[in-house]
Amino acid sequence: MYQEYFTEDHNIFRATVRKFVEKEIKPHIEEWEDEELFPVELYKKCADNGFTGLRYPVEYGGTPCDLFMHITYTEEMIGSGSVGLISGLGSYDIAMPPVLKMGTEEQKQKFLVPVLKGEKIAALGITEPNAGSDVANIRTRAVRDGDHYIVNGAKTFITSGCRANFITTAVRTGGPGHKGISLLMIDSSTPGFSVSKKIRKMGWCCSDTAELSFEDCRVPVENILGGEGMGFYGIMINFQTERLALTTMAVAVAELALAESIKYAQTREAFGKPLSGFQVTRHKLVDMATKVQVAKEYTYRVAAKMEAGQDVTREVSMAKNFACEVCDKVVYDAVQIHGGYGYAREYLVERLYRDSRILSIGGGTTEIMKEIISKVS
Ligand SMILES: Cc1cc2nc3c(=O)[nH]c(=O)nc-3n(C[C@H](O)[C@H](O)[C@H](O)COP(=O)(O)OP(=O)(O)OC[C@H]3O[C@@H](n4cnc5c(N)ncnc54)[C@H](O)[C@@H]3O)c2cc1C
Structure with missing residues (x-):
């Protein structure tokens, strides 16, 4: 699917990130969430696996690649079930672009290089x-x-x-x-x-x-x-890619919540049949799937335009608002389908519901996105 955006290289990378998530993150994520901190060693592990510095120049320890490689990484890391984890690991990716784009060679060596090596945060x-x-x-x-x-x-x-x-x-x-x-x-x-x-x-x-x-x-x-x-300029040049990353997270969270809901609806029984046997549940799942699909298609389209060098200030703001709205609705319905269990810590949808709430606030709120959309023709 989506062969117009993803090549064999993306698929290979996707498998690598997925394996990493299964081995290094999933077994520990509950503990890290409870302790409210993931271990600092994870920065180094990510760097050693080539996940840190995607789209940064090779001379500073980065991996030049296209936006869809970054999207692939985000989608797979969301598979860990923790949006906080990927945001914590990714804080460098909002802090370092101004260093890369505006910094002197000395500043790049001093700040960017150790960060991309996973040695500094x-x-x-x-x-x-x-x-x-x-x-x-x-x-x-x-x-x-x-x-x-x-x-x-x-x-x-x-x-x-x-x-x-x-x-x-x-x-x-x-x-x-x-x-x-x-x-x-x-x-x-x-x-x-x-x-x-x-x-x-x-x-x-x-x-x-x-x-x-x-x-x-x-x-x-x-x-x-x-x-x-030059600070305001430095802050602004970063916003479009940050917003695209948050949009990708919203879509990926919604997709994961949908998958969890389908699984649950097929196994949980009420009144002698699985929840998926009720038309109202099936239709809810269909509505969720439709919203996720449309949000995903639009996000990829905007990413392709950005990758082609087009100015997508307006589109990326629209994509962020749309994807966050979809995500809010889908995680709400996912908890609903899970009933009381959806409110319990042991069920993934409970965390997805909490973790996704910030996506329409961080990187520019929904209201600020609307202001931008109304001003950019
Ligand atoms: C978990 C988390 C992580 C974060 N990480 C970072 C980080 O790493 N670095 C960093 O610098 N910041 C970070 N932030 C801050 C985040 O970017 C801000 O919270 C966000 O920009 C909104 O600012 P605010 O909270 O001051 O809300 P305000 O700006 O006070 O907004 C409050 C409300 O008023 C609305 N509003 C404001 N102005 C207008 C307007 N002109 N028109 C209409 N409505 C308006 C907003 O949309 C919002 O609904 C983080 C926040 C959180 C919660």
Whole structure:
């Protein structure tokens, strides 16, 4: 299926990721979810298997490939049943693109190379307690003092923030608005940096999410990416691929919830017959399958356009909203089909229901996507 998008190379890679998920993740995922953290060694294992750095240049330890290889990876990792895991492992993929696209050779060697080797952890620090969707309004300040910036402020909801070594941090070096924003690479060993809170969440439990504090952090001037005032640009260039990744996750979660529901409906009996024997259940499953199929087809189409170099700002926002809406409905129905068991921790659909809720909030909320769609013709 989908031969227009996936080749034999994708299929081989898919089998490799699936094997990894079966061996290295599935046997432990319940424990990691309960402990609210996956082991740090997993970063290295992923890097050693060539999963880290897909689409990054080979000279920095990456694997040049197309978007569909990335989609293949995401789809298979969602098979682990934990969206938090893939998001935690993937925090580098929102933190490192500005380093790759705007950084100097020295910055790439210092930050990108160890991250792609799985030796260091990277996080992206944009959101603040008082500025989420309104990125241009961030307040964390970086004031130049000789060959350092003195950074003061706070970030919140930072994926992998509790144990990141490098934080690609949005700071204000200039006046108000988006033109005053810069991106600064901050090493978590810098005095004055601290994790002020590990945030406990509804889902994405095994992925750590942090509130960060910067108090008179002295950061070398050479850690700025692309110069002062380039931060907003750096944040924006990343958004389309991040949104496509979240869209892919939403579709893959919905597909997994559907598969679980079909299996359950065929085995669970009520009133002397399997649930799938009731027309109302079959029709519910058909509606779920239809929604998943349409969302998947559109997501692949948008990815193909992106891969061809077309501007898909509008389409990717539409795809994200559509896929998240489909996912919300499908996981809701999946829990319903499972009855009381759908509400129990032992059943996968319970976690899929919780883990998917953030997809329409992170990377730009549904409302912000609509604003973008209404403005881009
Ligand atoms: C688990 C998790 C992981 C995250 N990871 C990261 C990370 O790694 N790095 C990072 O920087 N951030 C991260 N975030 C933050 C995330 O990007 C923000 O939560 C998101 O952008 C929304 O910002 P906010 O929470 O401040 O909500 P707000 O911006 O305050 O929005 C609240 C509500 O108001 C609506 N709203 C806001 N503005 C408008 C408008 N103009 N028109 C209509 N409606 C509007 C929103 O759509 C939303 O419904 C993460 C969040 C979570 C929960």
